[in-house]
Amino acid sequence: MSSIVRPLAIGDLTAAVPVVQAGMGVGVARSKLAAAVMRAGGIGCISSVGLGRLKESLENYAEESAEKLAVEIREARRLAPQGILAVNIMVALSTYHEMVATCVREQVDVIISGAGLPLNLPKLVEGSKVRLIPVVSSGRSLDVILRCWHRKYQRLPEAVIVEGPYCGGHMAFTWDQLKNPETVPITGILAEVKEVLAPYEAQYGRRVPVLGAEAIATPDDVVSMMAGGFDGAQVGTRFICTEESGIALASKQVYVKAKAEDIVLMHSPIGLPVKVLNTPLVQKLLRGEQIPLECPFLCLRSCQADKAKFCIAEALVNTMFGDVEKGLFMTGSAIDRINDIIPVEEFLAPLRRMAE
Numbered sequence: 001m002s003s004i005v006r007p008l009a010i011g012d013l014t015a016a017v018p019v020v021q022a023g024m025g026v027g028v029a030r031s032k033l034a035a036a037v038m039r040a041g042g043i044g045c046i047s048s049v050g051l052g053r054l055k056e057s058l059e060n061y062a063e064e065s066a067e068k069l070a071v072e073i074r075e076a077r078r079l080a081p082q083g084i085l086a087v088n089i090m091v092a093l094s095t096y097h098e099m100v101a102t103c104v105r106e107q108v109d110v111i112i113s114g115a116g117l118p119l120n121l122p123k124l125v126e127g128s129k130v131r132l133i134p135v136v137s138s139g140r141s142l143d144v145i146l147r148c149w150h151r152k153y154q155r156l157p158e159a160v161i162v163e164g165p166y167c168g169g170h171m172a173f174t175w176d177q178l179k180n181p182e183t184v185p186i187t188g189i190l191a192e193v194k195e196v197l198a199p200y201e202a203q204y205g206r207r208v209p210v211l212g213a214e215a216i217a218t219p220d221d222v223v224s225m226m227a228g229g230f231d232g233a234q235v236g237t238r239f240i241c242t243e244e245s246g247i248a249l250a251s252k253q254v255y256v257k258a259k260a261e262d263i264v265l266m267h268s269p270i271g272l273p274v275k276v277l278n279t280p281l282v283q284k285l286l287r288g289e290q291i292p293l294e295c296p297f298l299c300l301r302s303c304q305a306d307k308a309k310f311c312i313a314e315a316l317v318n319t320m321f322g323d324v325e326k327g328l329f330m331t332g333s334a335i336d337r338i339n340d341i342i343p344v345e346e347f348l349a350p351l352r353r354m355a356e
């Protein structure tokens with residue numbers, strides 16, 4: 001079984017361990033976590049969301065976010081100079097262009113982009129070596145991306161990430177699908193994605209690796225993902241509960257204590273469903289309470305701040321600082337199997353040995 005775990009090629013780069021650490025905001029995936037993953041042989045990833053100060057950077061939120069991202073990138077490089085470094089940039093970010101430009105300037109290895117269709121990403125990175133990985137949840141959305149990239153830029157992604165219905169973060173599934181996730185098996189999405197990729201792979205003369213993202217709690221889950229036909233996995237929630245992740249210990253403890261029945265589904269202020277833990281803030285929101293908010297700059301383009309019941313960025317910053325009452329705890333479905341805070345190396349070492 002373990003022989004299916006092999007190194008992962010992303011264009012001209014090869015990761016010893018076929019794991020991409022998910023770029024989780026706000027503050028989970030910063031330089032320390034990314035560097036630990038890079039040092040252990042995986043692909044480390046910095047989240048570009050929420051890096052500017054929320055209230056204090058009124059005038060220059062985009063500029064401040066870009067500066068902070070550059071600092072995180074340089075620090076990750078300093079801590080793990082040999083590793084493969086990615087940055088996750090959600091298409092939904094109002095600072096999308098500035099974040100991409102910063103990655104190009106700082107020469108990150110890979111940009112991972114989802115939460116929308118990254119249709120003009122090849123144009124934004126023109127002239128650089130940065131490798132591109134779109135995140136999709138259906139063959140149809142990959143089809144739209146590939147058609148556009150091929151027609152306008154003659155470009156094929158270096159890899160694709162498929163998020164299944166058991167994953168964390170903003171999800172591109174309907175409420176019904178998320179209530180009945182077994183109706184959308186990730187291997188079914190993989191089959192669609194492979195069908196869409198095949199003609200482009202033939203035309204460009206190269207294979208595009210596909211990574212699966214959902215509910216990875218143990219190294220064996222990565223092995224199972226690969227047994228299902230994926231070339232590797234993107235891992236989110238497991239890495240929240242590591243010594244190196246960027247949120248306060250009090251918040252990590254909320255995650256490790258959580259059980260399956262603590263997961264609830266709610267609409268985020270950008271209208272997409274998110275899975276969250278049933279903490280005091282969520283209980284208030286589910287009772288219909290309004291959490292007072294001021295939004296000076298719209299960090300997410302499609303956020304309906306005037307109608308929103310709360311500010312998701314502020315709630316995630318509260319989690320980063322360990323405010324369990326006011327924080328929002330987004331999670332993947334495997335949280336009930338994640339019961340300890342471990343060093344990143346403990347998760348990745350067995351996979352590295354299998355891939356040798």
Ligand SMILES: Cc1cc2nc3c(=O)[nH]c(=O)nc-3n(C[C@H](O)[C@H](O)[C@H](O)COP(=O)(O)O)c2cc1C
Pocket residue numbers: 022023024025026028047049088090113114115135163166167168169170213214215216234235236237238329330331332333334
């Ligand atoms: C707290 C949290 C924050 C996330 N933030 C982002 C993000 O900023 N951008 C993104 O593309 N995905 C984000 N995701 C989704 C992850 O990238 C990943 O695909 C997903 O969590 C994988 O499922 P798992 O958590 O079950 O491993 C987030 C997920 C969590 C749990």
